[in-house]
Each structure stands twice: as structure tokens, then as C-alpha cells.
Amino acid sequence: MFVGYDGDVPLATSVAHDAAGLTVVENVAVLPAARGRGAGAAITWAATGHRPDQPAALIASDDGQPVYQRLGYLRVERWTVWVRA
Known part of the structure; x- marks a missing residue:
């Protein structure tokens, strides 16, 4: 888990984990x-680089x-998820 701060104020989060050779x-x-x-971008890049030896x-x-997209990710497909309360 990564947390980005401005001084002592948390502003951003991301998580990275390994699954079958993929970050x-x-x-x-x-x-x-x-x-x-x-x-x-910074917090995403921190998670992306968690394992630089494998794709993310x-x-x-x-x-x-x-x-x-600016970080080099390529769009593969688009999903729409519907949730009912």
C-alpha cells in the first residue's frame, strides 16, 4: 500500500500486489x-514500480x-458495471 502526502496530510493512495507474474x-x-x-500519477507510478521486473x-x-495513458498503460477494453442498492 502506498500513501502520498503533502507535508503531513495524506492526499492519495494506491495498492500493488502480485498475481501470476503480473503487478x-x-x-x-x-x-x-x-x-x-x-x-x-505519482501514487500510481509508485504501485506500478512495485515489481519492475514484471508487467502491470x-x-x-x-x-x-x-x-x-500518460504513464504508458494501454486501454484493452471498457467495462460498465451496474450496481443496485
């Missing part, structure tokens, strides 16, 4: 007030997709 990047989140300042994958929200 799975999950739970990337940035506080709304910190968006657009590079925190998302993640599932992105529409908001996060431009960040991940």
Missing part, C-alpha cells in the same frame, strides 16, 4: 482538492484514464 494496481484514489497536481495492469475509472 495488479488497485485502489488508486486522490482527494478532490489534490487532483490535477500530479498526485494520481489496472482497471481505471473514466476520470483516471488520462493519467494512466
Whole structure:
């Protein structure tokens, strides 16, 4: 788990774990007030580099997709998930 800070204030998180030779990047989140300042890219890159010897994958929200593309991730497919309360 990675946490990005501005001073002592946590702004962003990500998680990386290994699965069958792949680094799975999950739970990337940035506080709304910190968006657009590079925190998302930095925290995603920290998780992506967790195991530099293997490829990495993640599932992105529409908001996060431009960040991940700039980091070199390629869009493979789009999913729509519906949830009923």
C-alpha cells in the first residue's frame, strides 16, 4: 500500500500486489482538492514500480484514464458495471 502526502496530510493512495507474474494496481484514489497536481500519477507510478521486473495492469475509472495513458498503460477494453442498492 502506498500513501502520498503533502507535508503531513495524506492526499492519495494506491495498492500493488502480485498475481501470476503480473503487478495488479488497485485502489488508486486522490482527494478532490489534490487532483490535477500530479498526485494520481505519482501514487500510481509508485504501485506500478512495485515489481519492475514484471508487467502491470489496472482497471481505471473514466476520470483516471488520462493519467494512466500518460504513464504508458494501454486501454484493452471498457467495462460498465451496474450496481443496485
